[in-house]
Amino acid sequence: MAIIANLFIDQGTDYTITVDVTDASGNVQDLTGYTAAAQIRKTYASTAVSSTFTTALSGVGGQVTLSLTDTQTSALADGRYVYDLNITDTNTSVTTRVVEGQAIITPGVTR
Numbered sequence: 001m002a003i004i005a006n007l008f009i010d011q012g013t014d015y016t017i018t019v020d021v022t023d024a025s026g027n028v029q030d031l032t033g034y035t036a037a038a039q040i041r042k043t044y045a046s047t048a049v050s051s052t053f054t055t056a057l058s059g060v061g062g063q064v065t066l067s068l069t070d071t072q073t074s075a076l077a078d079g080r081y082v083y084d085l086n087i088t089d090t091n092t093s094v095t096t097r098v099v100e101g102q103a104i105i106t107p108g109v110t111r
Contacts (some may be wrong), residue, residue: 001095002084010106011078015068019085022099028045028062031087036064038085040076040103050081058088078107 009015021029036054051073053066064085084100 002100005099006101007083008102009068009073009103009105010103010108011076012074014054014070015073018065019099021062021064021087028060030060031062031064032059033090034087035090036085036087038064038066038083040081040083043080044082051061051076053083053085055085064095069104073105073107076105078105078106080086 007017021031023029027076028049034057036055036057038055040051041048041052042050051068053068056065056067057063058065064087071090082101084101085098086095087098088095
């Protein structure tokens with residue numbers, strides 16, 4: 001079962017967050033041989049992707065870093081979206097949702 005965590009993303013800025021992945025016992029999960037994918041959509045039923053995170057895995061460190069550029073966050077209208085992060089074991093093809101929740105895009109003032 002995925003952890004629920006809401007993200008607050010400032011429109012027009014670079015955004016990065018690191019997710020620690022653990023197993024059911026709370027131990028760091030070795031992500032060697034895994035891939036990751038994370039997207040933002042307006043609603044769970046949306047067929048259109050609003051933005052796709054760049055992902056980087058640390059392997060034995062059990063961390064996935066999600067990033068959006070300032071160009072990507074500028075392209076998102078302010079408001080509430082939903083997101084999730086899935087990891088896939090390339091050896092078994094098993095996909096697991098690690099984290100999900102709302103992504104709140106906050107408008108900026110400085111231009």
